[in-house]
Amino acid sequence: MIITRPRDWSRIKANLESIGARRVFLMGCGQCATVAHTGGEPELREMAERMAEVGVEVTGWTVGEVTCHLNGTRLESRKHQEAIDAADAVLVLACGAGVQTTADAIGKPVFPALESLFLGTVIRNGIFEERCQTCGDCVLDQTAGICPVTTCPKGLLNGPCGGMWDGMCEVLTDRECTHVRIRKRLAEQGRASKGTLAPKDFSTALKPGAVDIHDRKAER
Amino acid sequence: MSRLRDMLEAGEFVVTGEVAPPKGADLTHMHAAVDLLAPHCHALNVTDNQGASLHLASLAASKAILDRGIEPIFQQTCRDRNRLALQSDLLAAWSLGLENVLMVTGDDPRAGDHPNAKGVFDLDSTQLAQVAVGMNEGHDMMGHELKGSTGFYIGGAMFPEAEPWDVQLARTEQKIEAGIRFFQTQAIFDMAKLERAVEAVRPLGAKIIASVLVIKSPGVIRFVNEHLAGLMIPDAIADRIRGAEDPAEEAIRLAAEQVREIRQIADGVHVMPLGLDRAIGRILGEGA
Numbered sequence: 208m209i210i211t212r213p214r215d216w217s218r219i220k221a222n223l224e225s226i227g228a229r230r231v232f233l234m235g236c237g238q239c240a241t242v243a244h245t246g247g248e249p250e251l252r253e254m255a256e257r258m259a260e261v262g263v264e265v266t267g268w269t270v271g272e273v274t275c276h277l278n279g280t281r282l283e284s285r286k287h288q289e290a291i292d293a294a295d296a297v298l299v300l301a302c303g304a305g306v307q308t309t310a311d312a313i314g315k316p317v318f319p320a321l322e323s324l325f326l327g328t329v330i331r332n333g334i335f336e337e338r339c340q341t342c343g344d345c346v347l348d349q350t351a352g353i354c355p356v357t358t359c360p361k362g363l364l365n366g367p368c369g370g371m372w373d374g375m376c377e378v379l380t381d382r383e384c385t386h387v388r389i390r391k392r393l394a395e396q397g398r399a400s401k402g403t404l405a406p407k408d409f410s411t412a413l414k415p416g417a418v419d420i421h422d423r424k425a426e427r
Numbered sequence: 428m429s430r431l432r433d434m435l436e437a438g439e440f441v442v443t444g445e446v447a448p449p450k451g452a453d454l455t456h457m458h459a460a461v462d463l464l465a466p467h468c469h470a471l472n473v474t475d476n477q478g479a480s481l482h483l484a485s486l487a488a489s490k491a492i493l494d495r496g497i498e499p500i501f502q503q504t505c506r507d508r509n510r511l512a513l514q515s516d517l518l519a520a521w522s523l524g525l526e527n528v529l530m531v532t533g534d535d536p537r538a539g540d541h542p543n544a545k546g547v548f549d550l551d552s553t554q555l556a557q558v559a560v561g562m563n564e565g566h567d568m569m570g571h572e573l574k575g576s577t578g579f580y581i582g583g584a585m586f587p588e589a590e591p592w593d594v595q596l597a598r599t600e601q602k603i604e605a606g607i608r609f610f611q612t613q614a615i616f617d618m619a620k621l622e623r624a625v626e627a628v629r630p631l632g633a634k635i636i637a638s639v640l641v642i643k644s645p646g647v648i649r650f651v652n653e654h655l656a657g658l659m660i661p662d663a664i665a666d667r668i669r670g671a672e673d674p675a676e677e678a679i680r681l682a683a684e685q686v687r688e689i690r691q692i693a694d695g696v697h698v699m700p701l702g703l704d705r706a707i708g709r710i711l712g713e714g715a
Contacts, residue, residue, distance in 0.1 A: 360535055361506075363551040367598060368532040369584050369613060370656030374591055377656040378535045390594050403601050406510065406554045406568070 208239040209302040210327035210335045211246065214320055216257070219298070222318040223263060228295035231258060232287065233268035233320075234280075234309050236301035241270065244333060245321050246300030254300065254320065266293040274305030280312040291315065343411030349401040351392035356407070359385040364404040429526040430498050431470045432580040435609055435634045441695035442711060443500065443611065443636055444468040447477060448488035457488060458495065463704040465497045467711050470527060472611070472697070475502040478654075479539025486516055490523045500582065501525040504533030509549040510558070514567055517559060521577040529582040529611060530555045534656055553605045556581050560606035583607040585635070586657060587624035588617055596627055603633045611697050614640035614651075616661050618688045625693050636695035639685045641703045641710065643678045645669050679706045679713075686714025 223231065233251050240246025248270055255265045267290025271283040284291055291297065296316040299306040302323040310317040327335035340357045346364065347354055356362050360378035366386035370377020374387045393400060434441045444464040449457050464471060471492060475485040482488075489499035501520050503513060520528065530552045536544040550558065558568045565576035583602045589595040599610070610628065615621050615637045625635050640658075642648055648665045651658055664681070671677030682698070689696045696714075700707055 360537075361532060361546060361548045361551075363532060363548060365551045365553040365598075365601060366532075367589075367594060368551075369586055370534070371586075371589055371594075372657045372659065374594075378537060386598075387591065387594050390597065400597060403553050403557070403605060406550050409549070 208242055208327055208329065208335075209304070210324045210337075211240055211243050211302050211321040212324060213245055213250075214322050219318065219320055220261065223296060223298075226296060226316055228263065228316070230264045230266050230294045230296075232266050232291045232294040232297045232315075233258075234274060234284075234297055234299045234301065234305075235268070235270035236274035236305050237270050237272045238274075240274070240301045240305070240321065242329065243327075243335065246270070246274075246305075250300055254298070266290040271301075271305075274299070274301040275308050277308050277311060280305075280308050284309075284313050341412075342407065342409075343416075344408045346404060346407075349404060350389045351396060351398065353385060353389050353392065355385050355389065364407065429580045431500065431527050431609070434469060435694055438694075440690060441469045441636060442467060443470050443472060443695060443697045444707065445472040445474065445697065445699055446488070446492070447474050448483035448485060450480070450482050452483065454483075454488070454491055457491075460704050461492055461495060461497060464698075464700075464707055465495075467707050468497075468698075469695075470498040470500050472500045472529060473502055475504045475531075475533070476507060476539070477534075479506065479534040479536050479541070479544075481540060486520055486523070486525075489520070489525050493524055498527070499525060500527040500529050502529045502531065503555065504531050505548050505550050505552055505555055506533030506536065506546050509547050510568060513550060513555060514558060514562070517562055517577065517579070518573070521562075521579065526578065527580045527582065528559060529584070530559070530607070531584045538654075538656065552583055553602055556583060556602060556605040556607050580609070581607050582609040582611060584613065585610040585624065585628075586613045587615060587635075587637075588613070588620045589657065592620075592623070596624075599624075599628060600631065603628070603631045607633060609634040609636060609694075611636045612638050613658055614638045614699065615685070615689070616664055618685075618692060621689070622692050634694040636697045637689045637693040638697040638699055639682050639689065639710070641678050641682045641698070641700045641706065642668050643675045643701060643703045645674065647701055675703065675706075678703065679709055682706075682710045683713035686710060690714070 235246040235251045251268045258265050267287050269287050273279050298318050298320045299309045300320045306319045325337040326339050328338045367384045371384045376382045376384045446460050473485045473489040476482055485502045489501040492499045532552045536546045559579050559581050562577040565573050585599050621637050628635055648660050668674050686696050
């Protein structure tokens with residue numbers, strides 16, 4: 208899931224002031240931002256209170272089912288058409304994909320209320336860790352299911368680097384070195400060491416990404 | 428011709444030193460350090476934005492040293508450049524007459540003076556060594572033919588004291604397989620561990636130049652232990668310097684002892700005077 212954190216309040220306020228917005232509509236997200244405790248119902252209520260404190264009227268709010276789903280967000284916004292029409296701007300408590308989808312779906316100035324951080328694993332409620340960078344060229348088959356691209360702070364495919372000390376990471380000194388972990392787990396599983404991994408194919412990660420599954424079906 | 432390569436391949440003991448390019452465009456101070464170190468060294472490492480802090484490029488500083496008649500070891504870190512820039516700089520280095528390269532990963536940008544920088548790490552040091560081998564064979568990393576190949580003597584870093592040793596050794600073997608022919612170690616304090624490394628690496632056809640760090644004051648101990656990644660001065664040595672009447676004098680005596688021991692074990696010694704450049708003659712002389 209996409210991990211988000213609340214955007215600096217001063218930036219949100221400055222955004223609204225920049226267009227003289229006095230009335231806003233709040234859009235949350237029922238998926239990632241709800242799980243991340245950044246854009247679910249409780250957070251929207253809290254945001255509405257903060258808006259009231261600075262004299263901004265909240266014309267309405269909703270937690271869309273999946274805000275990054277374009278058609279879903281169009282449908283959701285139609286249900287709240289009157290409140291949206293009454294607003295000067297829409298504040299989106301979702302990831303950047305959700306903000307952009309909302310901007311496409313609603314013809315109003317749209318502002319982000321969150322910062323999008325990373326693709327996260329839920330360790331337990333409220334604890335998230337970055338484990339994947341969606342690089343499009345997965346090496347997990349060769350690294351015992353531990354991603355060096357993401358979990359080594361330098362993203363090295365081959366390591367450890369010269370800073371490893373007593374098996375611990377040079378940068379995140381409270382963590383075991385990713386490359387030590389990989390070698391240990393491969394050994395535990397009786398698997399051969401990975402050898403030297405070749406430089407990554409970063410063409411798979413050139414921006415912007417786009418996938419049309421219809422093309423893939425045609426290829427089969 | 429690379430004197431470093433010739434001597435190491437001939438089994439002669441080499442001495443290398445290290446200079447840092449200036450943080451600025453004025454080379455005066457660097458040349459002064461070079462003039463102190465050069466008479467005692469066969470080659471001088473020229474660091475590349477060491478500690479992830481901005482300095483004049485190793486490429487330009489290496490060339491400046493070469494022009495002074497001293498053999499440089501051009502350093503390349505993977506942190507600051509992508510594969511195009513790294514290869515382009517390698518070609519530039521060779522065209523300027525730089526024959527020795529030392530390839531290292533580089534400290535994380537968070538450790539340096541531009542903590543907001545994006546670390547590149549497009550290639551790691553092993554992959555970069557493979558690329559340099561390819562350039563020596565006349566092609567770039569995509570296999571495209573080069574107009575004029577290179578002939579680098581390729582070095583890398585290793586850390587004989589790092590544990591777990593099996594991981595460190597596997598990493599070293601990987602680097603040798605990638606084409607690294609000589610290693611410069613991190614500062615050595617435990618000679619038994621250096622011996623262990625030399626015994627493992629020599630049969631694989633690579634050479635080890637062991638590093639000696641001159642610990643001139645308790646302040647240096649603090650700096651090394653707190654700021655230099657993967658380096659910890661053992662208590663016995665720290666106590667010896669801290670307890671000395673004249674710490675700088677004790678540091679010189681200690682370094683000379685270490686050089687003497689390293690001569691019996693490794694293929695060369697790399698002296699890092701950490702500001703005590705003037706003492707290098709004594710360290711090497713007393714350590715003969």
